[in-house]
């Protein structure tokens with residue numbers, strides 16, 4: 001991509017009437033997640049590390065929000081605070097107006113690593129949340145099987161996680177989280193460990209599921225394309241300390257498809273994200289202090 | 302399929318080679334034993350007298366040192382008397398493999414010298430019951446306690462410091478005390494096995510439980526698991542396979558304590574049999590009995606390993622970190638070093 005093509009791109013803030021109408025509709029929905037002055041400091045031997053500082057954000061019901069930012073900017077810390085797996089130093093998180101205090105089934109979570117219970121079959125993994133909330137075995141099984149079918153793994157319902165591929169495991173993890181009927185689904189780089197092709201399939205899969213389920217999704221990624229492809233809005237964080245850099249309304253219309261990766265709106269958004277996350281474009285030319293270790297006439301470039 | 306080498310760091314060998322090596326690992330010691338027993342010039346420091354000749358203090362069947370044998374015969378020859386005849390032999394405490402093999406059968410058939418003493422099979426069975434009760438009682442208390450310590454810091458901090466201290470006290474040191482309190486029969490022996498197993502067990506099980514993946518606990522919490530459910534539905538099943546393998550190791554240790562335990566109070570079981578046979582200088586029986594303990598131990602472990610695979614189907618043949626001897630011998634090797 002040359003700079004000329006970038007120069008011809010529209011402003012990423014410009015929205016087509018349909019997209020604008022869609023955002024209007026989203027904003028009319030009630031606020032499901034309210035984040036106020038969220039701050040998290042870690043005290044380490046080297047002193048206090050401020051992982052997150054004064055994050056303010058709101059998500060509306062059934063919105064798909066992606067969180068993006070450089071490595072170590074506090075994305076995982078952020079999502080763990082929302083899940084209640086960690087507690088903020090200051091500020092608070094409200095879900096449906098109720099302050100988050102500890103983990104609960106109203107906030108489902110899909111982790112980057114594989115966290116299926118290895119001693120339970122796929123079906124029983126998906127049943128887990130329902131059973132924990134006191135649902136009877138027969139009904140839980142019936143619901144779980146519907147989920148297993150929805151993620152296309154009916155053939156593997158009685159398999160153990162060790163027998164599944166990485167992509168299949170994450171599909172089960174998503175089904176397991178959604179079967180527990182959460183208000184919001186928190187996902188921390190869920191596809192990070194998958195190869196590009198599987199990842200693409202999983203993204204389309206997730207969008208389809210989201211369309212059919214009444215759930216709000218907060219999705220962490222460091223993949224710019226993934227964020228634009230999935231999100232209604234992108235929360236861009238900056239590092240040291242983790243603060244809100246910008247909140248971008250993605251101008252790419254829905255329904256999304258992989259062809260849109262080269263649409264002008266997509267590219268415009270992508271360029272903006274790149275500016276935000278890798279601010280110094282000139283740094284690419286920075287020379288590393290490496291001695292020449294090859295023989296003359298053996299150059300690769 | 303790349304050509305498989307015998308020596309590759311961190312790579313498992315194919316099944317046929319594993320089996321071959323496992324067989325060799327038994328054959329090599331037996332072969333060394335056989336060589337020392339049957340090849341005269343390797344050791345054989347003594348002579349077994351077949352005909353004492355004119356040496357007054359030699360008797361047929363005696364074993365005498367080679368040097369003495371030569372010296373006496375030289376004297377006989379010098380004096381014109383008939384020398385002793387004999388064959389090179391090993392000391393009586395090293396019977397040959399075939400003698401032990403025969404003893405394997407005859408030991409069961411030989412009645413005890415003193416009426417009222419136990420036959421071999423009775424001795425073995427008695428030992429097994431002592432181990433069983435000592436280990437079972439310890440496990441019934443030790444495993445739940447260990448899991449509680451591993452799961453809850455409260456129990457860990459309250460119980461483990463003392464257990465840590467107590468485990469350094471050698472179990473046999475409690476022998477006299479156990480006899481004073483529990484009498485001279487089986488109870489003090491069971492108590493020694495218990496003391497020897499219990500304290501290690503609590504600590505090992507607690508550590509295994511602590512190694513449960515924290516992400517699994519977090520995942521369960523976001524699915525609405527309460528504290529009690531977290532314990533029963535996640536901690537316990539997540540740790541159970543490794544605990545099972547810990548128990549297999551601990552059972553092996555219990556056999557070590559058995560030998561001490563059986564000397565306490567009224568000596569009994571396989572230890573009694575072995576010491577009696579040693580006193581009668583039936584070292585073939587001694588060896589047979591020692592090897593029988595090994596076979597029982599190895600056999601038990603094989604059965605437990607086989608059961609483990611059936612009890613925990615999700616493990617698909619892979620043992621826990623402390624997989625037993627056999628698991629490492631015949632099963633696919635765990636690559637602890639390379640995967641963690």
Ligand SMILES: Nc1ncnc2c1ncn2[C@@H]1O[C@H](COP(=O)(O)OP(=O)(O)OP(=O)(O)O)[C@@H](O)[C@H]1O
Pocket residue numbers: 042043044049050051070071072073074075076077078222
């Ligand atoms: N338990 C902790 N103790 C001390 N510092 C921590 C702890 N957890 C996170 N941090 C620090 O907080 C910052 C943010 O970490 P976090 O894992 O949230 O980043 P991230 O955005 O998820 O990174 P990545 O993209 O690499 O996953 C880092 O500087 C990290 O060192």
Ligand SMILES: [Mg+2]
Pocket residue numbers: 075076077
């Ligand atoms: Mg992270």
